[in-house]
Amino acid sequence: MPAADGDTRPAGDGNGRTAGSGYGRPVGAGEAQGADSGALLSGTALAVFRLNGQFLDVAERMARPAGLTAAWWQVLGAVLYEPLPVAGIARAMGITRQSVQRIADLLVGEGLAEYRPNPAHARAKLLVPTEAGRTAVARINPAHRALADALSARLGLARLAEVLDALTELSAAMHDLEQDRPEA
Numbered sequence: 001m002p003a004a005d006g007d008t009r010p011a012g013d014g015n016g017r018t019a020g021s022g023y024g025r026p027v028g029a030g031e032a033q034g035a036d037s038g039a040l041l042s043g044t045a046l047a048v049f050r051l052n053g054q055f056l057d058v059a060e061r062m063a064r065p066a067g068l069t070a071a072w073w074q075v076l077g078a079v080l081y082e083p084l085p086v087a088g089i090a091r092a093m094g095i096t097r098q099s100v101q102r103i104a105d106l107l108v109g110e111g112l113a114e115y116r117p118n119p120a121h122a123r124a125k126l127l128v129p130t131e132a133g134r135t136a137v138a139r140i141n142p143a144h145r146a147l148a149d150a151l152s153a154r155l156g157l158a159r160l161a162e163v164l165d166a167l168t169e170l171s172a173a174m175h176d177l178e179q180d181r182p183e184a
Contacts, residue, residue, distance in 0.1 A: 044170070058147060066139035068112075073140060075103045076112065076133050083126035085118055094171075112136060 026042035027035045035043070059070035068076070078089045086104055090097040104127050107113035112133035115125040129137070152160050 048167075062140050062143040062147075066136045068136050068140070071099075071103050072107060072112070073137065075100060075107060075127070076129050076137050079113070079127050079129055080134070080137060083116060083128040085121065085124035085126055087124060089127065107133065 026046050027039045028043060028047075032040060032043070056070050059073060063070050063073045066073075074093060075089060078084060078092055084092070086100045087097050089104070090100040093100065104113065104115075107127075107129075108115060111130055113127050113129050116128050118124050118126045155163070
């Protein structure tokens with residue numbers, strides 16, 4: 001039954017937990033104070049999913065004029081400063097080796113990257129951008145800088161650094177929990 005103020009959420013315990021839910025409804029910005037861990041996790045996950053979608057949309061728009069996709073840009077960006085094997089790129093990006101392999105092969109086929117021998121492992125070749133790959137990524141830099149400047153103007157550099165630190169810490173904690181989880 002709706003509350004007198006028009007709130008149609010199910011009645012709960014005051015901490016966002018409803019009968020039988022096991023965890024609270026996701027909390028949004030400004031609602032975190034006093035929320036339980038389930039509601040905070042759900043709200044965080046939804047915010048990260050939304051942010052991921054926003055980043056992918058803007059990355060596609062930035063990459064398209066350079067002849068890249070967001071995924072191609074991501075893989076090329078992972079090897080701009082240091083050649084890596086496909087498995088290393090996958091670990092750094094948090095995606096499957098197979099996904100990176102498919103993209104790496106496409107990049108090589110388009111002449112944007114090449115495989116080189118890996119002195120540490122004969123079968124795991126290193127992916128390296130070609131000059132054409134570096135040029136394509138460089139074409140994205142002005143749009144990337146414009147977005148970075150706009151976000152830092154909106155949030156401030158210190159706050160943007162705090163967000164990076166928090167996301168990095170959250171990612172490390174999730175990684176640690178996954179490592180501690182028994183195999184199913």
